[in-house]
Amino acid sequence: MxxxxxxxxxxxxxxxxxxxxxxxxxxxxxxxxxxxxxxxxxxxxxxxxxxxxxxxxxxxxxxxxxxxxxxxxxxxxxxxxxxxxxxxxxxxxxxxxxxxxxxxxxxxxxxxxxxxxxxxxxxxxxxxxxxxxxxxxxxxxxxxxxxxxxxxxxxxxxxxxxxxxxxxxxxxxxxxxxxxxxxxxxxxxxxxxxxxxxxxxxxxxxxERIRTQDLPGGDVPDEIDDVFExxxxxxxxxxxxxxxxxxxxxxxxxxxxxxxxxxxxxxxxxxxxxxxxxxxxNCSCSRERIKSVLEGFEAEEVAESIEDGKITVKCEFCSKSYEFDPDEVGG
Incomplete structure (x- = not known):
């Protein structure tokens, strides 16, 4: 500043x-x-x-x-x-x-x-x-x-x-x-x-001017709480x-x-x-990023993700959907 x-x-x-x-x-x-x-x-x-x-x-x-x-x-x-x-x-x-x-x-x-x-x-x-x-x-x-x-x-x-x-x-x-x-x-x-x-x-x-009150531990008796003030x-x-x-x-x-x-x-x-x-x-999702994640899946995981002959992934943040052919990700 x-x-x-x-x-x-x-x-x-x-x-x-x-x-x-x-x-x-x-x-x-x-x-x-x-x-x-x-x-x-x-x-x-x-x-x-x-x-x-x-x-x-x-x-x-x-x-x-x-x-x-x-x-x-x-x-x-x-x-x-x-x-x-x-x-x-x-x-x-x-x-x-x-x-x-x-x-x-x-x-x-x-x-x-x-x-x-x-x-x-x-x-x-x-x-x-x-x-x-x-x-x-x-x-x-x-x-x-x-x-x-x-x-x-x-x-x-x-x-x-x-x-x-x-x-x-x-x-x-x-x-x-x-x-x-x-x-x-x-x-x-x-x-x-x-x-x-x-x-x-x-x-x-x-x-030294930065002074904050310590948080007491759970095992400290109630009668000595003022020690931490x-x-x-x-x-x-x-x-x-x-x-x-x-x-x-x-x-x-x-x-x-x-x-x-x-x-x-x-x-x-x-x-x-x-x-x-x-x-x-500005969402950081992209087809390339999602594809790289899918490429890390095991074959069984890829197979379980296939629906109607394709894999569809929807970004939770921006709601954009990406479609992949199973062969693209090693399926």
């Missing part, structure tokens, strides 16, 4: 599907903010997910975009949930520098039962399981994976738990998604999905308090741009924004 970057008010608004990096120098925090519109609609409309599923996937996409655009190397970030609830899997895959894809898997009957009971909170839909963050730097590099339990009331809270347990940098996250409705020229009702998010991290020059840095306390003032409506409102929100939050502390990073819907 350059000292020549403009202050808010000196530039225009980035708009939808653009991640806005920022720095509040007075609080020693850096972060990224985003509002997602067309990208999200393309992904969700492609699959026509039920509203509860779409909302969860929208927040997962937002979290992945915020974190993926911070990668300083060529590679990808995969954010994935696996649980025993009606929505048993969410996958969001960001490939540098700007490609995003995502899909959800759910059980229609279990979801209908949950809707009938009014059990629509994330913990109800995801159930017990894990949230995994995987960083893939390519074939020559080892993958890194961090895992946290699905034990929060929202993806936002689960992500905070991950950063608290796995990272050395104090981090705060806000996420929101909403389905907005409008009337078209013919008087019909149209809808549009929007999502937004902000992630902020405490990065003071003096490393630690006073946080005052600047980080202020940054966290400001983040808590963000309303869900502000994150998804097209009239409240990322820059406008950041100005409201941090202008008294000298907030500075940097060049926005575009993100787009």
């Amino acid at each position: 350059s000292d020549q970057s403009p202050q808010l008010g000196e530039i225009g608004h980035a708009g939808d599907d653009m991640v806005v990096p920022f720095q509040a120098e007075g609080l020693d925090v850096r972060g990224r903010a985003v509002q997602i519109g067309p990208l999200l609609n393309t992904i969700l409309d492609r699959h026509d997910y039920p509203e509860p599923v779409a909302r969860l996937l929208a927040e997962t996409v937002t979290l992945t975009v915020l974190l993926g655009t911070s990668l300083k190397f060529e590679g990808k970030l995969i954010v994935q949930t696996q649980g025993d609830g009606p929505v048993d899997m969410l996958v969001a895959d960001f490939t540098t520098p700007d490609s995003m894809r995502a899909y959800a898997r759910f059980d229609e009957q279990l979801l209908a039962e949950a809707v009938a009971r009014g059990a629509l909170e994330p913990q109800d839909l995801l159930g017990k399981g894990i949230l995994a963050f995987t960083i893939d730097q390519g074939k020559s590099m080892q993958r890194y994976q961090g895992i946290v339990e699905l034990n929060g009331a929202s993806l936002e809270e689960i992500a905070k738990a991950y950063f608290r347990q796995s990272e050395q940098i104090p981090t705060e996250v806000r996420l929101a998604a909403a389905q907005l409705y409008a009337m078209d020229e013919d008087g019909g009702r149209t809808h549009q999905w929007r999502a937004g998010g902000v992630v902020v991290q405490f990065l003071p020059e003096s490393p 630690m006073e946080e840095d005052e600047d980080w306390q202020e940054a966290r308090a400001l983040m808590e003032t963000i309303a869900d409506d502000e994150l998804v409102d097209p009239q409240v741009s990322s820059e406008r929100l950041l100005y409201r939050l941090f202008h008294e502390r000298g907030v500075r924004v940097f060049d926005p990073i575009p993100v787009r819907d």
Whole structure:
């Protein structure tokens, strides 16, 4: 980040599907903010997910975009949930520098039962399981994976738990998604999905200022929990308090741009924004890639995949289908 970057008010608004990096120098925090519109609609409309599923996937996409655009190397970030609830899997895959894809898997009957009971909170839909963050730097590099339990009331809270347990940098996250409705020229009702998010991290020059409260082990007696309490840095306390003032409506409102929100939050502390990073819907699947996977199948596996004299593979992310003659893959 350059000292020549403009202050808010000196530039225009980035708009939808653009991640806005920022720095509040007075609080020693850096972060990224985003509002997602067309990208999200393309992904969700492609699959026509039920509203509860779409909302969860929208927040997962937002979290992945915020974190993926911070990668300083060529590679990808995969954010994935696996649980025993009606929505048993969410996958969001960001490939540098700007490609995003995502899909959800759910059980229609279990979801209908949950809707009938009014059990629509994330913990109800995801159930017990894990949230995994995987960083893939390519074939020559080892993958890194961090895992946290699905034990929060929202993806936002689960992500905070991950950063608290796995990272050395104090981090705060806000996420929101909403389905907005409008009337078209013919008087019909149209809808549009929007999502937004902000992630902020405490990065003071003096490393001893980074103090976080340790997580007690499960075998520690309740009466000595106060041993783990630690006073946080005052600047980080202020940054966290400001983040808590963000309303869900502000994150998804097209009239409240990322820059406008950041100005409201941090202008008294000298907030500075940097060049926005575009993100787009772009699936990395291809006929060549799928063929190479099929070529690794044993003969029996190839035979089991043949239907009506051909092998058909559908990409879960973009819903594109690829057809192969069995002879193409050694069948």
